[in-house]
Amino acid sequence: MPHTNTSTRSNKMNLMGMKEVLRGFQMVVFCLLIAGNSIAQKTQDVYVDKAGVMRWGSTKQEVYGFGVNYTAPFAHAYRSAKKLNVDIEKAIEQDVYHFARLGFDAFRIHVWDTEISDSLGNLLDNEHFRLFDFMLNKMKQRGIKIFLTPIAFWGNGYPDMDEKTPGFSHKYGKDACLVNEAAIRAQENYLYQFLNHVNPETGVAYKNDPDIVGFEISNEPHHRGTPAEVEKYINRMVSAMRKTGCKKPILYNVSHSIHLGETYFKSNIDGGTFQWYPTGLGAQHELRGNFLPNVDRYVMPFDNVSAFKSKVKVVYEFDAADVGRSYIYPAMARSFREAGIQWATHFAYDPTFLAYANTEYNTHYMNLLYAPQKALSLKIAGEVFHQVPRYKKYGAYPTNTKFDGFRVSYEEDLAEYNSESKFFYTNTTPSVPVNTSKLKHIAGYGNSNVVKYEGEGAYFLDQLEAGVWRLEVYPDAVWVDNIFGKNNLNKEVAVLHWNEWTMEVNLPDLGSSFSLQGIQNNLQKSVDGKAFAVTPGVYILAKKGSGFVLDANARFKNITVGEYGAVKSTLKKSYLVHDPLRQVIAGKDVTIKAQIVTNENPDSVLLYVDNGGPRRALKMSRVSGYTYEAHVAAKDVSPGYLNYCFGSFYHGALKVYPSGTGSPLSWSFDGDTYSTAVVATSNSLYVFNAATDAKEVSKEWRKGSKLIPTADQSVVMYQEIPKLFVLDEENLEGQPLHDYSLRYNFKPNVAGRKDELSSFKKMVIKAHSVDADFPLQVALVDNQGNTYGALIALKQDVHEYEIAFENLQPVKHVTLPRPYPTFQQYFFQPDVTGSFDVKNAETLQISVGPGLDAKTLESSYKFGIESIRFEK
Structure with a gap:
């Protein structure tokens, strides 16, 4: 064999050997990379x-997340942004x-x-998906973790009509999606593609994104099938998601x-998701009273299911719907932690461009600009989630308010967090910080021991370094119409106003001489x-003397110093x-208050x-902010009606309200x-009148509820109850x-006569049954939730039935509006439970059920109530 051939063959052999070595090396590197990626x-x-x-895989520390749902890329929010010519990307940012400013570290949405x-x-490559990816990336940049629900089942219309959309949910509907084979296959395909989808903003697939904590398969499925069918459906969904290689909780x-x-x-799921609407949904007006x-x-319904003990618990949606006050969210967060919940996201944060009208979900209202006290309450609730251990117990209300x-505090409309480094409050508070000299973060509304501020927006104070604080002040927010009513984009229910107010900051770290930049x-x-303007x-x-040099682009936690x-x-x-x-009351001074909100402060009112x-x-004198008051002297308040209107002067021009x-x-x-009745002290005090008050009665809806005029031209609130107990299809x-039961808060009815409440001795109920006699329980609820009634x-x-207050006894308090879920x-x-004191009474509770014997529990009941009044 020629030498050249031998030499060539040898070279080839050497080359092949080198290739094998290289291939082997590459395989080792590849395996190491795979192993590294796996690690x-x-x-x-x-x-x-x-x-x-x-x-968390990296630290093994418990996950706890608190934040909001937010829907700008989709449905009504998206359509409205287009109508209003809003730059959606800027709105999302x-x-x-x-969210960052409020300390949220959790986000959830049903896509x-x-x-x-x-x-x-x-999957479709469209504007909704592009904006969704954009939004997720903005969340990630702020350190906010994400929980995604890929399937919503919903149409995209609410509160409008559904559009004709291309998706399987539109074709099949929710019910069919749970049982129809073609619909199930579409969902399997969709889930597989969704988890594999690579966000072009990050270059990472959802299944691998370290900031996506996990997935909830679908939003609120209502299963009607057999257990075997339901288990098979769920496992098929899980399998489609696991086939992507996703290891995250499902x-x-x-x-x-x-x-x-x-x-x-x-x-094959890793856990269960829950929601909580403890004041029902859709009242169409602000609910009044103490809802603590x-x-x-928070009741967990699966304590008798052994497998539940090893499953994750997440709250995907919650809100005290139709409650406009700020005291309630930290109490909800406490109850979640007592129940072992690790993650909770409020539903839903109003996109700022819609918050003036609250059209997206009018039974909810949440926005830092337009609802500052509620937003601060949610911020404090987030602190509860991060400070309170799971399953720690605090007793029952009212002993658990601290x-x-x-x-x-319901009475103060106040939620508060007071620690060594943080002092947060939703309303003017008398509390003294734990240690003012060690404070690092303040967030509030109104006045406190460290900040006095007359404006009606939120403010934040954060220490950047010793002797240097960042102050962020938000514009005044005033609710000018029914926030929770039938809203539309042409109806302004809240306004923002930029005004100049005096602020006083009392911090030892700043002293009494500092610069303002x-x-x-x-x-x-x-x-x-x-103090400064x-x-x-x-x-x-x-x-x-601090020598601080401003850099507006400098990073401070998850914001920059100059952001607003x-x-x-x-x-x-x-x-x-x-x-x-x-x-x-005739012969007593009357104080009349009003808010007058204008672009220019009036010269006089x-x-x-x-x-x-x-x-x-x-x-009228300005009390604070936009609030003015005047006192009508007792000598000018005689029986009849006090009729009045308001006028404000601007450079000599008069503006009259209401018209x-x-x-x-x-002449x-x-x-x-406006008109207010002036009555003698001997007059009865009507706490309920069907003609004027029935529309604000909270009750479970049943067919046959209506107002009926009577022969003497009064009005009866009629209620028909075919069955006291109706089987709940969800339970x-x-x-x-x-x-x-029915509930009515009469606090506005007695506000002008509260000083004489203690002189009333009984209540008189004008009512009747229909078809048959039966016992009716009438009770009074005080401002602490104590309930006292009689049959x-x-x-x-x-x-007309009389009940002497001295005969009232403690009875069961019914949580109305009915909380959802109904378990x-x-x-x-x-x-x-203290003794009854009529001075503290503010709510009526009327119940059919107490006093009935076993034979009549299954009967139907009809009754009418015309009025309830207090008598001396």
Whole structure:
């Protein structure tokens, strides 16, 4: 064999050997990379331990997340942004900044699959999906973790009509999606593609994104099939997701059809998701009264299911719907932690561009700019989630209103967090910080021991370094209409106003001499005496001699020093916000208050009042912010009606409220007036009148509820109850409750006569039964949730039934409006029950059920109530 051939052959052999060595080396490197990726995936991904606790793979620490749902890329929010010519990307960036400012570290959304998929479950590359990916990346940049629900089942219409969308949910509907084979295959395909989808903003697939904590398969499935069918469906969904290689927790909504509990936790899911609406949904008006009893405990319905103990517990949605006050969210968060919940996301944060009208979900309202006190309450609730251990117990209301540095107060409309480094509050508070010299973070509304501020927006103070604080002030928010009513984009229910107010900051770290430097307005001045004028924006407060040099782009936690999240003033016209007293006592001074919100502060405000004689003008004094008041002297308050209107002067021009032109002192004035009844102390005090109050009664809806005029031209609130207990399709094995109750908060009815409440000795109920006599329980609920009642023997003819207050006894408190899900507690028993005091009474509770014998529990009942009054 020629040498050359041998040499060539040898070279080839050597080359082949080298290739093999190289290939082997590459394989080793590849294996190491795979192993490295696996380790990275293992250390970054959340895992579920044997006790059903989600833990971070990298630290093994417990996962706890608190935040919001937010829907800007989809459905009504998206359509509205287009109608309003809003830059959705900028809107998302601004709102995500709010989330960071409020300390949220959790986000959840049910994706409108019907807008991003076709009928076979294939993903669509469209604007909704692009904005969704953009939004997720903005969340990630702020350190916010994400829980995704890929399937919503919903159409995209609410509160409008559904559009014709391409997705499988539109083709099949929710019910068919759970049983129809073609629909199930579409969902399998969709879930597989969804988890494999690579977010172009990050270059990472959802299944591998370390900031996506896990997945909830679908939003609120209502299963009607057999246990075997349901388990098979769930496992098919899980399998489609696991085929992607995803190791993240996969959860399933288990708070519907809860009789399937054994089935849910026998399936291949890692845990269950829950929701909580403790004040019902859709009242169409703001609910009044103390709802801390409604949120005292979160009931878990699966304690008898052994497999449940090793499963994750997540709350995907919650809200105290139709409650406009700020005291309630930390109490809800406490109850979640007591129940072992690791993650909770409020539903839903209003995109700022929609918050002026609250059209997206009018039964909810949450936005830092437009609902600052509620937003601060949610911030404090987030602190509860991060500070309170799972399963720690705090007793029952009212003994649990103070816990681990937190305080909630219905009477003060206040939620508060007071720790060594943080002081947060939702309203003016008398509390003194634990240690003012060690404070690092302050967030509030109103006045406190460290900040006094007359404006009506939120503010934040954060220490950047010793002697240097970042101050962020938000514009004034005023609710000018029914926030929870039938809203539309052409109806303004809340306004923002940029105004200048005095702020006083009392921090030892700043002292009484410091500089003020504005970032948005370039304001620079020295402050002597701790008080200064401020408009909305971001400022640096620096102690004299600190030598601080401003860098607006410098990073501070998950924001930059110069960032700001407000929009300009939305106030386009003047508003008067006023709720007239319904009754006052003759011969006693009357104080009349109103908010007058204008672009320019009025030179003066007058109250024009008459009590049957000539109208006269009284000067009103500004109490705080936009609130003015005037006192009508006792000598000018005689039996009859106090009629009045308001006028504000601007550079000599008069504006009259509620309406009218010219001067109210002129005989030709044709404007409307407010009216308050003036009565003698001997008069009865009506706490309920069907003609005027029935629309605000909370009750479970039943067919046959209506108002009926009577022969004497009064009005009866009629209620028909075919059965006291109706089987709940979502809780087929629930304990039968033979009770039907109604609730009405009468606090506004007695506000003008509260000083004489203690002189009343009894209540008189004008009512009747229909068809048959039966017992009716009438009870009074005080401001602490204590409930005292008595039975009356309701007869078919109209009667007036008297109950002496001294005969009232403690009875069960019914949590109305009915909490949802319905497996939450129906009755509430407070930890401490005092004796009845009519001065504290503010709510009526009327119940059919108490006093009935076993034979009549299954009967039907019809009755009418005309009025309830207090007598002396």
